[in-house]
Amino acid sequence: MRESEPGPGRVVLAATPIGNLGDASRRLVELLAEADVIAAEDTRRLHRLVQGLGVQPAGRVLSYHEHNEAAKTPELLEEVRAGRTVLLVTDAGMPSVSDPGYRLVEAAVAEGLTVTAVPGPSAVLTALALSGLPTDRFCFDGFLPRKAGERAGRLSELSGERRTMVFFEAPHRLPAMLRALADGFGPGRRVAVCRELTKTYEEVLRGTAGEIAAWAEGHEVRGEIAVVVEGAPEAEPASAEDLVAEVNALVNGGARLKDAVAAVADDAGASKRELYAAVLAAR
Template sequence: MDKTDKISVERRYHLSAHAYEAPRLEPALYIVSTPIGNLGDITVRALETLAAASIIACEDTRVTATLTHKFGLKAQLLAYHEHNAEKQRPKLLETLERGEAVALVSDAGTPLVSDPGYRLVRSVLEEGYNVIPIPGASAPMAGLVASGLPSDTVVFAGFLPQKGGPKTTRLNELAAIKSTLIFFESPHRLAATLSTMAEVLGPDREAVVARELTKRFETFERGTLAEVANRYEGTTVKGEIVILIGPPEEKPEAEAADADALLLEALSDMPVSAAAKKVAKATGLDRGELYKRALSLKDGKG
């Protein structure tokens, strides 16, 4: 009898043409990171977890089936996404109640990063079960370590709002944060988003667009925001995209008299709000305080 015939089919996985048996799992929710493109980035621990889980909850069963087929995994796949989460969540909790293990995966990378899995995690914790992370591939981290941008302080901002007004508002909220900013973006919105970023965050901030990470056509476009935005203007791209923007340059604190002079100059040809915004970018001073000061100057109360 072949050695592999003795291995439990239910907990079997294949790696480099060899079959292995995964150890049994305690009843818990396992948050399993999967490859973001290159299937070779799967970890042995992830394979063992997926092989031993009773159910793999996934965004799209067709996407996850590619992974399970590649490694000979036999666990049941259950679609779990934002449109059916309320219906499927009780089924997953019932599985835990039976003393079985549940694995949660996303289509690519680490679950709960820009997906609704956190609601499941909260429900599982409220029911008294463990949540166990199985770390692995992550598009934001892959983009960051190859970007050349500061990595000591990072803000992951996910997807920006699609509409122009809310998008600009969100970018203004992030503009003064002294950290590298990381965003996801879809291909058809990339050019417009980069243009808005250059306008709101400043054209001279360092930027990197990382596309198709770990895949055959992996690319990194580096430069200032204005330069990168110009490269994508009028173009259409494909694939998963991560945008990384370096922190704002340190600006010397402006004196009140200097700010007043700049505000008065700006007020000569633009409204109060626009003047405050312009001077805030030039000086690094608080936009709200500059707005109040501009109102006083405009009313002659300065």
């Protein structure tokens, strides 16, 4: 069925270019021209987008951003109930990913209304792919808190995360963020700062947290930024000597040998029988 043919109402989340207009999909162009309603994070940016793509929207355009989501969501749901197509676009990338959209999707799904998507550019996936860091397992954590104490607390929670992590950051906060990364994860953790992706001055800086933090201190960084961070290394398994020492420490503290062996073996994922034998052999 063509997009212009009548059908049931639906919400369409459409990914928009993150920099290069050439990345706009044909489906995005068709929907911008034909949707009954276009809900845009910034109507001025939408105007520039459709001008650049040579599109003349036929539907109604309204503003839909973080400050009016709660008020506008019922209005958009009513349009969908009436059988209309509501196209949701944000300034760049996929709606609802660190951008407005989640509230509308949640409400539409709760009512059993149709929600679909037009996939396309993603700053998260583009930065991950270009980072040179492992891509088999990753997580996205959006923007870190602005306040130093809260930021340090969040990084402390993530210090043991083994998946590659992707963050967004504002240019003027990048030096402080990178310093916090170096402090929280260690200066040797690998980092990639991805700036102005798909744009004329695209730049990817790769190095350790300490190196990239030092670089950021001496440069005025501009543009949209994604920071990709290596996951925590696998913990080194404890040696047999270490496990025996742990058992002896517990025994010296008053624990029974059998209980101490069981506790240490459980924590280390080791064989109780083999550890018990090692403790006896060391005596």
